[in-house]
Amino acid sequence: MKYSLYVIAYNDEPNMKACLESVAWADELIVVDSHSTDKTAAIAREFTDKVYQVDFKGFGHLRNQAVSFCTHDWVFSLDSDERMTPELREEIRLVLDAGPKADAYFVPRKNYFLGRWIKHCGWYPDYRQPQLFRKGRFRYRDEVVHESFDCDGPVGYLTKPAIQIPFRDVDHFLAKHDRYSDLMARRMKEQGRRFAAHQLVTHPTGTFVKMYLLRQGFRDGMPGLILSGLYAYYTFVKYAKLWEQTR
Missing domain, CATH: 3.90.550.10 (Spore Coat Polysaccharide Biosynthesis Protein SpsA; Chain A)
Known part of the structure; x- marks a missing residue:
């Protein structure tokens, strides 16, 4: 077929x-x-x-x-x-x-x-x-x-x-997620999501704990640690942009 x-x-x-x-x-x-x-x-x-x-x-x-x-x-x-x-x-x-x-x-x-x-x-x-x-x-x-x-x-x-191969290196991750954080903040705003200050702390921390500990990213060595930290940073930026767009 x-x-x-x-x-x-x-x-x-x-x-x-x-x-x-x-x-x-x-x-x-x-x-x-x-x-x-x-x-x-x-x-x-x-x-x-x-x-x-x-x-x-x-x-x-x-x-x-x-x-x-x-x-x-x-x-x-x-x-x-x-x-x-x-x-x-x-x-x-x-x-x-x-x-x-x-x-x-x-x-x-x-x-x-x-x-x-x-x-x-x-x-x-x-x-x-x-x-x-x-x-x-x-x-x-x-x-x-x-x-x-x-x-x-x-x-x-x-x-x-x-x-x-989603990211060639750390710089590519940051460049790609600068765009994605814009789009995600826009999507959350369109969905009527409200910003709360604690999201800048609890959500990035939760992302890191979930990826590195609960999903055992530590077993992927240094790339696993870096990846978990990068996604925590992306989560912080996403909510910072939500605050910026809804202030």
């Missing part, structure tokens, strides 16, 4: 070639870019002529636009910092050829940070959202970031992982 595969990207030139090389075999390969200013779109055109420019109005809107360009009944979603593995490709083929028992499937992801596969910190298996789904029964909610979804049928889980 054929399926469409879409990639969303923005100013991710360092990742694009490796990402698209891992899915160059796709029945239909679609790249949705949001007016990158680097070579992201140019690299994409080396792999497919189906490269679309879509204004960024939130990740939910962006993903639904990407799905609308897909022509097959089944769709696989891949971000530019992810890689398809041969094992996952084969599992998808077997599931679709046998007749899917669900209308959407979560996919485990192996995340790498500072040269190490992070097995703890809540980063594995890291089922973010279904990445394989039946187009007519699945839709992303129109949320600006960390978008959820609605599915009109059963949801299942695949076992073979995709690979993700």
